[in-house]
Amino acid sequence: MIWSAALLALAGSVQAADKSMATPVGGWNRAGLTDRSQELAVNYPYALVDRGAQRGRRMIQGELAKAGKERGVHKLVVNGNPTPLYTDDTGRYARAYSFGSGSNSVEIRSPDGKAVKRVQFYEADKSRPQPVIRVIAAWDDSQAEVDLHVVTPDGQHAFWSHPALSNGGGLDADTVDGPGPENFVMTSPMRGLYQVWINYWGNFGASGYHFDETTRQRPVITSRVTLVFNENTARERREEFVVPLRAIGELTLVKTFKF
Incomplete structure (x- = not known):
């Protein structure tokens, strides 16, 4: 089976240079395809406190053994969507993401683009329908x-x-401590015109929020x-846009599209 021994060996492996991702025994979801009833624990990633539209988030967390600006910035790639991966002073990181049902992948890439760790898992929970529209925002300044x-x-x-909409759409995570990702998802989108905007609201530092350029x-x-889309x-179809943010308070229309 595609989710069998080879995949689980990958999920449990550790690179020599990087500690990578902290994954549970047997991966993130055994999907019922293999009998592992003798295992001590097989769990989903840590689920955050229920916050309405954010209840579907799962925490991706781990540690890079050698963190530092001299090495550049790693990337976290979730289902093909890259985000800069910043860490604390000890090399630890934690990012939230809302996964749909079916096959999902999480990968860490080194600053030079090489694969450090990759985990693929199958989300068998049918109560998690596939997003028909997903909008992802990430940026390259950790503050x-x-x-x-x-x-x-x-x-x-x-x-x-105002993350949860009455039409079924929702923003699943307001990222305030790093480069994203922020996700907007609709599983049964209405027909019509959509607008996507990005706002450079301010900065976040040791003393809290501020507006010091x-x-x-x-x-x-x-x-x-x-x-x-789909x-x-x-x-599945995707479009990517790179948007420069030059000043605090800048609000930019990224895309208007019809569905």
């Missing part, structure tokens, strides 16, 4: 507080203080916004 905004055809507006790590912050199906 910047950047927000994704989506306006749906009926005029509803999803953003950090001099603390920026880059003169121009680059945000990558990805639109994924995710994890044969009809």
Whole structure:
């Protein structure tokens, strides 16, 4: 079976240079395809506190053995969607993501693009339908507080203080401590015109939120916004946009599309 011994060996492996991802025994979901009733524990990734539209998030966490600016920035790639992977001073990281049903993959790539660790797992929970529209925002400054905004055809507006919409759409994570990702998902989208915006709201440091431009790590912050349609199906289609964010308060229309 595709989810058998070879896959589980990969899920449990550790690279010599990097400790990579902390995955449970047997991967993230055994999917019922193999009898592992004698295992001590087979669990999903740590589930965050239920916060309404954010209840579907799972925490991807682990440790890079050699962290530091001199090595550059690793990337976390979830189902083909890359995000800069910043760590704390000890090399640890934690990122939230909402997975749909079916096959999912999580990969860490080194600053030079080489694969460090890859885990593939099967989400068998049919209560997690596949996203028909997913919008992902990520950026390359770990101190910047950047927000994704989506306006749906009926005029509803999803953003950090209003994540859940009555039409079934929702923003699943307001990332305030790093480069994203922030995700907007609809599993049964309505027909009509959608708007996708990105806002450079401010910065976050040791003293909390602030609007001091001099603390920026880059003169121009680059945000990558990805639109994924019919995710994890044969009809999957995606569009990517790279948006420069030059000043705090800047609100940019990334894409208007009809569904």
